[in-house]
Amino acid sequence: MVENRPWLNILAHAVLIAGVLVVAFPVYIAFIASTHGPNDFMSGLIPLWPGSHMVANYSTILSTGISTSGAPPMKLMLWNSFVMAMMIAVGKIAISILSAFAIVYFRFPGRMIAFWMIFITLMLPVEVRIFPTFKVVADLGMLNSYAGLSIPLIASATATFLFRQVFMTIPTELMEAARIDGAGPMKFFRDILIPLSRTNMAALFVILFIYGWNQYLWPLLVTTDSSYQTVVTGIKRMADVADAEPQWNFVMTAVVLAMLPPVAVVIFMQRLFVKGLVETEK
């Protein structure tokens, strides 16, 4: 702040409060809807104040789900999403840190080719190669499996570049000292590189967990068996009823439950989240 202008401060606070309200409003409405019974959505206006069906809605959705839409219980879908998000986050970090280690600490024929192959993945999001990728996964028999949900997504140029960046800032003296002391490459990797890049890994993990949890197109394609359905695609199926209004109270209960884990991660690990976000965009 350069100079003291009280009216500008008041304006700034007003803008921010309005911003916070606008940002939070849809979630408030979703939460309120999740506390009402089905009859409150028949006509008139959606409810704006809490109702009395909260416990009933949440326990129904978690334990049995909506039978009419053929969706499995929410706890199963939450578990599927969790497994998929964890496998994607851990998998991406693991294979990327290994590739970055190879690219920074070794010289070998084909190094540049490997580097460019990894780079190209940046330019090939699932959306531009939907059908052929689906076909590969189907041919490998990976439809309706956790492997099919996660492995095709775990190549990561961003994570590889991030670790490469981190390794480049580690002084070479450390590596020379390790070599003089007789440490082989894997010992150096385990005892020096991994501890030194721990915060980067944690920051990356936060971003990748959210990325994995929120996947939509890919789970939509590879899960035809509803027992492998993830929450985000499952909600869509609940909301999609032919010729009728969806059961809004249940749909919004599912919305709140599906949002909770990633939002909690952002709020409680805000520092790591911001670090991860800024680092992965370099």
Next chain:
Amino acid sequence: MSDNRTVFGAKLLPYFLLFPQLAVTAIFFLWPAGQAVWQSFLRQDAFGLKTLFVGLANYRALFQDPDYLNSLQVTLVFAISVTVLSLGVALILALAVDRMIRSATVYTTLLVWPYAVAPAIAGIMWWFMFNPSIGLFPYMLAMVGYHWDHSLKAGDAMILVVIAAAWKQISYNFLFFVAGLQAIPASLREAAAIDGAGPVKRFWSITLPMLSPTTFFLMVVNVVYAMFDTFAVIHATTQGGPAQATDILVYKVYDDGFIGHNLGSSAAQSVVLMAIVIVLTVAQFRWVERRVQY
């Protein structure tokens, strides 16, 4: 890459280290992408019995197809609207937070969490609020005499998906704008203030030009987001309708290939999309290079 750091001498180990990443890349990225390019030159008959090499015919058909041209136009309108709306709101909020001293972290926490909400879920929440029969906004709009119906009116549907997609992106832009504002040296603004420039003048002649690298970067990121990551918003709400008013390119690829089984056309569309991503990625990396220099 060409630095003189000392390296380990192992010959085979680096290949083992790279193997998982390269295997996934080759099997699930490069091979399918190659298939898409190859398929874009082929055409199958209606029963899938015969496949013909047709050269560029699929592309020619694509750019003469009114549906595809419509989809291009819809995508353009959608991407620009989402980018302008989310960048504008985020910039205003970032400017306001930049004035705060003690409350900045609290406001930041309250503004960043929508980043974690899945696009599909953002879509469904706004779809609910705009529900023509019971939603809050149609109710309010009816009071001023406007009949909202996104299942029939093209404009309403577009507004709905733009709001849902932009809402989710505000937090991301906000964080980068705040970082950009903090990087502007206070001495510049102080000097301008001493010379008699008011807040508005300082914004236009110092803050905005100094933010231009951040703005450019965010524009590219937001266009990529609007073009590719919003598939879920469209699929979960309007499904491209009404009458293809929200049929963005990624949705059309999916719809033509997966639902319509028109493989040649879908593959050609994929290749066009790849070209767009490549251009955008290059633009983004140019920005990184420029920023590193100064």
